[in-house]
Amino acid sequence: MRDLGDIGFGWDANPNIVRIIQHALFCKGYWGANSYGGYGTVTTEAVKEMRVNMGLPEGGTGTSGGQVTPKIFKALLTMDAYIILGGGRQEVREIQRWLNGRYWTRSNYFIGPCDGHFSRDVQQALMKALQYEMNVPGPNGNFGPGTEAGLKRNPQSVGSSGPITQLFHAACIFNEPVPGAPAGVGFRDDYTSATATFVRKFQEFSALPVTGEGDFTTWAQLLVSTGDPDRPANSCDTRFTITASRAQALYEAGYRAVGRYLAEPPSSDLDKEIKDGELRNIFDAGLRCFPIWQYNARDLEDFNYSSGYQHGLQAHDRGEHYGFNWGTVIYFAVDYDATDPEITSNIIPYFQGVQGALNSQGSRFIPGVYGSRNVCARASSEAYVSHSFVSGMSWGFSGNLGFPLPLNWAFNQIKEFEFHNGDDVFDLDRVVHRPGADFGADSINRETTPVDDFLAYLEQVHELARSYDSSRASKLTLEWMRYPKYNDWKWRANFELVDEGFVAKCRDAGLRTSKHHNYQDPSAGLTIHVDHLCATANAYLLEGAGKGAEIELGDLGGWCGDLITFYGEWVRDEDENKDGHKYAMDRLAKSNVRTTFMLSDLIEDVDGYHIGTAVKAGANVVTEFRNLLSGGGHQSRFGRFFSERYGSTTEVVNGAVECLTGVPAAPDDAVKYAASREGLIIKQSGELIDPASITSSDLRDFCQGYADTLNSLRGLEGQ
Template sequence: MADEMVKKVQQWLNINYMGKVGYNEIEENGITSWETIYGLTRALQIELGIEQTSDNFGPTTRSLFKPLSIDSNPSEDDLSLEANSIRQQIGIIQGALWCKGYNPGGFTGYFGEGTKASIIELQTDAGLTNCDGVVDVTIMRALLSMDAFRLLEYRVDADKKIQEIQQAINRDYSSNKYFNDDLGLIPCDGIYGRNTNKGLIYAIQIEEGIDEPTGFVGPQTRESFPFLQVGSENNFVKLLQYALYCNGYDPTGFTGYFGIHTKLAVTNFQKFVALDVDGYVGKQTWASLVTSTGDPDRKGTCCDTSDTITDEIANDISAKGYTTIGRYLTGKYAMKPSEFKLIIDHGFNVVPIYEVYGYEAEWFTEANGERDALHAVIAAKTIGIPEGTTIYFGVDCDVNEDDISSRVIPYFEAVQATFETLDNCYEIGVYAPRYACSRLYALGYTPTSFVCDMSSGFAANLGYPLPKNWAFDQIAENNYTVGGTKYALDNNIASGLDTGCDHVQDFDLENVSTIIDILGFNVTEYEKTTTVFSSDAIKISVRNALEEQISGNYATININDGEVREISGVTLASALEKLELTLSADANIELKKTLLSFGNCDLKVAAEVDATTGEIKIKIEQVKSKTINKKAINVSKMMIITIDKDKLEDYVEEVVKSAVEDLIELIEKILVLVVLAIAFFLIVAYAPIEAIISIVLTLIVLFK
């Protein structure tokens, strides 16, 4: 909702600073936003004489700003540049107060009792004890931020006790130089977020006596975590109680004494995160309370990898104590059916992960959710993943609240809707940072979560508790070598909420029989181009997809009862007669048998010639319908034939060479497309080199 005083602040900024170097015009809409805060910040920097202004309240701004108070007002007759700058700075303070919801009593550039009272109110809300109404650099920095220092009552997750923790951390630790330089004051809005988590870590490090605390848990911090138990009483216990409450476990007070209620909160937390449940607080419990990774050296029973599992690697993984392996369904790291069977045969359970472009927030749209859901189901079925298994869709990037609301949630709505059309043959899970997992679970889209806690720097992990529905918690990546083969393995903690699948369920998507399958090129992976034959002169690749792959300029070949009847409406009787004359009796029989095996179908054929290299690329596609769990889908199988005409010449006589040269001019003719396609089918009857020569000789007959 627009606020009239905020609008006046925006107008004042534009009137006073428009045209000055370093200031950017802001919208006058009465709504406090980062744009307005940046405008106030740049205005202050201009008053401080900073030539290279920025949106940040950085070290230079902090070093140049001098405290302002009710005693800072210049006399009315002082019209010096310095006096005018002080009045402007006071105006900036008053403008920032209005934007933060505090009423300084006016917008005058004069530091009066109303302004002082508002500053005291802010200091009190921030938890400070020395509430004197003086705007020092810490208060100025807090003013020029979007941090709130009042409980956000409109947020359902705002918690008065979290606010008490935030205020206590500011009161007891914000005067530390390293804390203050980094954070200034942490917000006191009742929301456990990134800066509250960081402030808590600073507090622990300060209590540990670390000379230069950082707000991040490193080896020194982990080694200095104190051991606590019932009867302990000190500031560490109070910080423990803060951490427990922030993770959803109420110790029933922040007393600094480790009593039975604190122990109960500790044991409940340990049970939830799958630690040894003993009620003692050691290094692992501390780490799990304040960092997303917890103890990175903690041993899990689940792992995941992007590397292909071989017998040797499977044995090595088993020797390390793992019982469950996560593998990708598609993409360049895709698990093949044979690999899946090998993993199962070695006694592992398998957790299927689907990710194509999950590392980009822009990928998450409704359309891509529908697409990915269908592709994931097809891939899972062709690999042999049993129905009922949870497929984890990857959100492998740092997503903020807006990304989650506007991108990730609509994506998973589409995934869920698509799964429903497929009779919910698989369960939906998510691989994502903590906050994304929790939001999706709360909305009912993902019963289980695979948490990418290893990305400890993600904003969506910092300051967010482990999701209630976590099944796997990814905490560390390790690299191993076995038998000279290197492979990477992510270490995951398992909660037991999901165990993956433990057997192969045969599925006959191969029944979608196309010319490519009949020719013996059995490729089951989707959205991946697989080379099935390669020589110096010719390469053959196959690509499967769930939508048509050839568009634009192409010809359609109609095959009926073992005969090629027409191409794009043009009959081919004379062309086929010429083709038959070039072949032996046995070859003609093989050609007829092959065409009969294709049944009645339409093929798309397209060709292109590289103007620079002369390389010829021919694409042959067949689309067939397949019903999966009552949903009809189109399965496209495409064969790509790439011919290097220069190298092809080495295989044939001089007369053949000249014919190939002529092909460049003739390739655009529709007839060439079908002849190439039909001639290529002879590969089932000839060895590769003979088939190549057959193609070229056929062209000579047709165009000489």
């Protein structure tokens, strides 16, 4: 192509080359020609439009522009898009176009996509751009010693400006969303106080020292999955037995948790399985242990639903054999670079099998995932795995390039090295732990479960309620449990207030509010917010639940309220997410996607429905919670909700549509419901976009996403 030079208006050296350009333009969505083989005005204008979309200059005015250079020809022959695609972000597209426009004439820079999606190619373009700006010899897009040195020479802080600062902001945007950080750090070339605020939240999320400055460690974490491999890490994993001496040495070196293997295939000669007495060595030294399951797990053929189910059963047996406590997370390994199609075809079904197996054994253990960022994110979203152990040190994996840390990461493996314990030398992986996330087990053979403390607290509240007014004991218990968050003016607009006399009695008894008694869900392993769950239950107790497609005011306190707020998010984001079904399937009820309707919210809504409707029918609230959390009710919660509340998938969709467009039959309730729905939508979208104004097919597609999500979750229960 270089021999042909630039191809533009009137070029006629080879009509077949022109035809290739024209048909490629059509494939890219541009009107390439009215007749083929001649590079005329229509082709010229199409190329000019594409060049602008790429972020490049038109090349000239009139027919003097619109040339196809060798690099543009190469870009034409790729699958890259130069307009925003579904789910893409305008901020990302702005960066993509800026990168192309600034660097496309560099010899080893290739024109990249401008589709609004962060990807491996975009990641490498960003790395090359930094290497150009920092004058790194031989820029190649890799994170090597030259790049490390350049980044150390270019720390960022308030007052920094210029192209490198602009690229720092690009890296920040590629790592969004960050929990607690304000939306939209902005693609700009000056480091402001707003940047520092974002960086502090990013550092906190990434378990880095929180400074608000772009030092080397922060640069590295923004750019590569290992981050700075030499940064402080308080966890590790190894295939070698942890003797008493090794455990003590690890503790003295600053480690506080170690990952060890529950079992290994009979064909393995690595001898990596936990040995008798080893866990006692670990705990006696002050360390914790997070169990890992890996049976080969290095090839696509190792993964399918059947193998996942069998591995889940085996992992349960081995975990029980070692005495790991109820609620312990077991990390199931995907130890190769699984591509997106492979994740879809094999990895997701594998984890669905794991979920099914652990559920069939009473959900004593919680499934986690070990793998690339993409494997962890997708297993979390599509197989509802709640904890991720990221193989960050595999920085060359395609699943680690172009993907941010999953929001539910607990561990991040960043470096393999030899650990020296005197003359005893063994291989060890350094692992960063995220504070507040799963930290493994600190003991074995404990008789209690993660819900015991909450149930004891619940009984204490209920006993006080019985002594205050035995005829309303369950109702009063729910009122205290939702207090004070769900007693504000918004709540009061629809539901009755708490009994202030009983609140005073609880305070006088020295009780802390329920937010101090959140618990780990026995099936999902997620933190359950007691105040939200009990507010939902209280709403159903007070106002009742609809059936099928009908809605009642009580539904507003549960799934309806959350679906309305989630609808507000969709219409806020609709310009970039036209497909409502895809939007819901990508974001609704996930543990690793930050929305107003996460998986924990749906669990709280569903459990609140079960508790509230049972208490309304005369049941005791303590008995119902015990049945739910200790009696196995959590293992069938979604299936029972589906059958009792809706009865069919069609009615789930119809009910969701009614939730967004209808009102309860009672006139007073209808007024309250409609006003609350309007307020919830405006709060999320910034304006009232009435669901009734959405085309019926688009709204039903969105609601179908809710139904399909519910079906997926009850499918994991075997229903």
